Amino acid sequence: MEIDRAIKECDDKRLKTKYNNAIYVIQRALALYSVEEVALSFNGGKDSTVLLHLLRAGYYLHMAGKNQSFGNHGDGETTLPIRTIYFESPTVFPEINSFTYETASIFRLQMDIVRSDFKSGLEALLKAKPIRAFFLGVRIGDPTAVGQEQFSPSSPGWPPFMRVNPILDWSYRDVWEFLLTCKVSYCSLYDQGYTSIGSIHNTVPNALLSLSKSTSSEDKFKPAYMLSDGRLERAGRAKSFISQPSSAAVKGFKNEDYFMKSMFTASVIAVGEEILFGTVEDPMRSILSRKLHSIGWAVSHVAVIRNDIDSVADEVERQKSMTDMVFIYGGFGPLPSDVTAAGVAKAFGVRMMAKLPEGITELLHHENLSLPLIKCQNVIILNATNVKELEQEWDCLIELMRSCGYLQMTGPFVSKRLATMLSDVEIAEPLSEICMEFPDLVIGGYRESRSGPVVVTFKGKDKARSSAAIAALRKKFHHGAFSEID
Incomplete structure (x- = not known):
């Protein structure tokens, strides 16, 4: 098998170790589950491309161990009879789409295409064709990797299946060493300076790969595999602001829609019946909006919701996938802090552990704050109950998030x-x-x-x-x- 042969013939001991460990995980999964009971998540990105070829090698070795004549006619190297699921989005890069479908054709992948949101699409798909295990290209450092192991059950609230993560411990360097050593095709965007590809609205070439000193639309970039520090692979997840669009770009867009799609956006959620009943005024929403505008972020949605878990979960679930960041704070008076946290946990489909969402929580400590702020992926839970506290928390949050690279700062409005x-x-x-x-x-x-x-x-x-x-x-x-x- 060409993948296995390429790795065995290379001199990179680290890559060989990573490869052997990943193949072991794949073969272990194929021993536990039949081919009909497993599926591959493939989206055309570099990580899922690595996963695809590892799975090809793992399946080939698994079958060859059971049947010595397997692959004698060449089918074992080109065909992967494992169900493949592609979540297609209208905001995906056309190059990603093209590469995904071309790859599916070459390796005769049995493609199931989902065009709805991830959770509901997966629920509908698995209801029609159940599976027991899902191969994922998740790596440590990915937002979804927190709390996962190489075999991890799906989170509460999601369809039951085993998540299999063969490359969980792989680094950015490992991914590119594998792709280049095995000489497999990958999406052309990576040769144009893209290092981590999201949607067309939040991804640009990584400025660290720029070949010129100034950035412009004509800038040229080195390929992704030349990024020296893999920890900065997501530095390209920034939105380009279009200052002088052509008339062709204007056609078919509402002014505000076009504006919101060209920059970072945030949602602001306030929790509390007192606001809904008009018992108290809430100046914090307008102040938080102004704070976000001051760092160049557009506020696309502001909501006030009831103080209960389901209301919090419903609103957070809607907004976390529609905006880059969600800021939520809990009303006035005796608001139980675990209501907001529990609602966020439900929105992400995870359990509560020690009154915090399990596996997705990061506590942001600052010497000027008596309580840490809570970050759950792209949701920030604020503790402030008045304007003075909000001012203090915001200053600390900006300092913390700037140092960690969580919050991209752009020019103010x-x-x-x-x-x-x-x-x-x-x-x-x-x-x-x-x-x-x-x-x-x-x-x-x-x-x-x-x-x-x-x-x-x-x-x-x-x-x-x-x-x-x-x-x-x-x-x-x-x-x-x-x-x-x-």
Whole structure:
């Protein structure tokens, strides 16, 4: 078998050890479960590509041990008769899609394609065709790797199956040593400087591989395997801000939709019946939104929910996959802290252990905080119950997350406002045209009173773009129709 032969002939002792351990895990799984009872998760990324070829080698060796004539006609090296599941998303890179389907054709993979969200899609798929074990390309350092071992049962709340992780202890270097040593094909994006590929909205080439000193759309990058420090492979998970989109890019997008898709976004969730009943005011939501805007993040969703586990779980489950980060804090008065934490645990399908979500919790300690902040993957649980505490927690959070690289800091938003005594009807259509012409800005309006002026707001990252949009709007009306507030 060409994979096994390539590894045995190489001089890399570390790679041989990693390979042998991974093959042992695969063969152990194939001894425990029949081929009909296992499945492979394949998404076209580098880790799942390694997993695919390890599984090919492991299956070949497993079958050859049972039948000496297996593979004599070449089928054993090209065919992998293990069910393969591909979760296809509309935000996936076309190169990933193409590579996935080409690979499936070459190795005659039995592909099941899921186009819904991961959990519900998996539930529907396994209900129709149950499996007992799932081969995954999870590695230590991945957000989903916390608490997992090479054989780990699925989390509570998920369909029951065994997660098999043959490359759990592999590093970034190990992955590329394997791919290059075995001379197998991988997605072309990795030759363009991408080191960790997510969606088209949150992935750019890794700046550490740039061949030029300044970054631009014309920048050239070294291939992914030349990244010297594998711990920085996710440094490319950053969003590119498009300051001057072409008219072709504008077509078919609403102004705010296009704006939100071009940068980091956050959700803010407040927990407490007191807010819902109007018993107390909650200034923390607006302050937290302003704090996020100050580091260049757009707030795409703000919610107030009831103080119970199911309400927290439902809202967190919706928002954690729609935004880059979710910030949640619990109301006022005697709010049991474990209600919010338990809701977050339920949203991720994990158990509570010592009043914290098991396997996904990271405690963020700071000398200026009496209690640590809680980070569960992309959800931050704040302890603050008032503005003063929020200010302190935010400063500590920024310091901690900047040092760990969790929170990407970008340029702050620039806001400009105009006032006019023109009616809503008069300015509606011209303002819509400006929105289409400047999709990189969020343009809106409001009245502070029924008889007062209309205030038109322009928010974006580029002050010059806001000024250009204001000038374009003024040209559509008589001189003096708009006055600038700030």
